[in-house]
Amino acid sequence: MQRYKCIISYDGSGFSGYQVQPNKRTVQKELEAVLAKMHKGDSVKVTGSGRTDAGVHAKGQVIHFESPLLIPEEKWEVALNSMLPEDISVLAVIKVDASFHARFDAFGKEYRYVLYLSSIRDPFQRNYACRYPYPLNLGLMKEASKYFLGTHDFTSFCAAKTEVKEKIRTIETIDFIMEDNYLTLRFVGNGFLYNMVRILVGTLLAVGSGDMKPEEIPGILEKRDRRFAGKTAPANGLYLWEVHYEENN
Amino acid sequence: MQRYKCIISYDGSGFSGYQVQPNKRTVQKELEAVLAKMHKGDSVKVTGSGRTDAGVHAKGQVIHFESPLLIPEEKWEVALNSMLPEDISVLAVIKVDASFHARFDAFGKEYRYVLYLSSIRDPFQRNYACRYPYPLNLGLMKEASKYFLGTHDFTSFCAAKTEVKEKIRTIETIDFIMEDNYLTLRFVGNGFLYNMVRILVGTLLAVGSGDMKPEEIPGILEKRDRRFAGKTAPANGLYLWEVHYEENN
Known part of the structure; x- marks a missing residue:
């Protein structure tokens, strides 16, 4: 074999x-x-x-x-x-090698979330980006994103029904890439819980729209309760971009 | 009303x-x-x-x-x-104005045809570009395209079942736009017959791949017979880009 x-x-x-x-x-x-x-x-x-x-x-x-x-x-x-x-x-x-395992050997992943910032519907993007037609304060979103960097218990930022018990994860990078009307959020970390990227995006959108303050993030992390974080952003904007393994794999 | x-x-x-x-x-x-x-x-x-x-x-x-x-x-x-x-x-x-008519008043149209020049399938482009995995001689395609410019009887370049009798059309512009692995062909003219853009593209691909010579185009136009032109390129790469009217409409 x-x-x-x-x-x-x-x-x-x-x-x-x-x-x-x-x-x-x-x-x-x-x-x-x-x-x-x-x-x-x-x-x-x-x-x-x-x-x-x-x-x-x-x-x-x-x-x-x-x-x-x-x-x-x-x-x-x-x-x-x-x-x-x-x-x-x-x-x-x-x-x-017969010892390689796609799940257990992955030491990191990159996800991207694509937002289409426009009041005009684009029929070609309906499945490939999440349209957001309201103003966003990018500076506040970046400020909020810094609180997610590093190692945290992300219980508040995963679906309540998540079965995995260990909810501590490390996020290395959250980048904001603005190109034309598209804002791409790039997340790199050692692993992501169920719905975690979509809830992080929903929370960052709540900050960007003024419904939440960046300084509230540490408190939400501490609560360890899904109900305190933002909404789960729609699936259509999310891309599993890359899975990271040791070089010889 | x-x-x-x-x-x-x-x-x-x-x-x-x-x-x-x-x-x-x-x-x-x-x-x-x-x-x-x-x-x-x-x-x-x-x-x-x-x-x-x-x-x-x-x-x-x-x-x-x-x-x-x-x-x-x-x-x-x-x-x-x-x-x-x-x-x-x-x-x-x-x-x-009540006299405006979307069809009769249109004095020109722009169509674009998007080719994805790659041997690798891109699942995100399957409906939005026509993949062409073989080498193409762009110089020969451009040479061939010049024979289409101006006013011609395009009987050879429309579906045999076309009902319209008057098959004389004027093509003003055929542009070649190369970006990354995408080749976009831009057609501007006073009107296009049934399947005409797709047959023009199929014929240009026949030239680009070496199956046909640019100098054969005038002869094919003269034949006024669909069987002498190239294949009809697939629908997925074709975009009705713009319809032109007089300025006050």
């Missing part, structure tokens, strides 16, 4: 998220269906670096699987892309 | 084209459904500058309709956008 790491990209608009669910179209299900075909019906389990929700996109999701097939890396790529639907693309296939 | 001109944009991916067809989702049908609601069930006829096919997009399609409602222009815009589906957007509503 050979273990393969794949970097994949998908347009989340047409999927009920990454993970397999009964009677739903998911990314994992499409990948496993194609791998089963290539293995004459034998099921092949695909393991992702983590889930993404319905409507959330990926520019660089990472998965792994094992196969007895002796196919060079580039041919895997061509074969998978020829069988996968148009809204999933395999960007790279890399042979890895 | 007041006549209104509207500039609209739509993502063609989810539509069976612009024009009403039984049991199909079309742009005109969505517009007329919303206008009927605003007029308490009375039907309001919408007239477009021309049709667009299934999958073809519009950045600046123009339509007109008449209404007895006394609503200021900006309120029309807000009302229509609040009721229309997310893949159609009204960019402007302008009061016009």
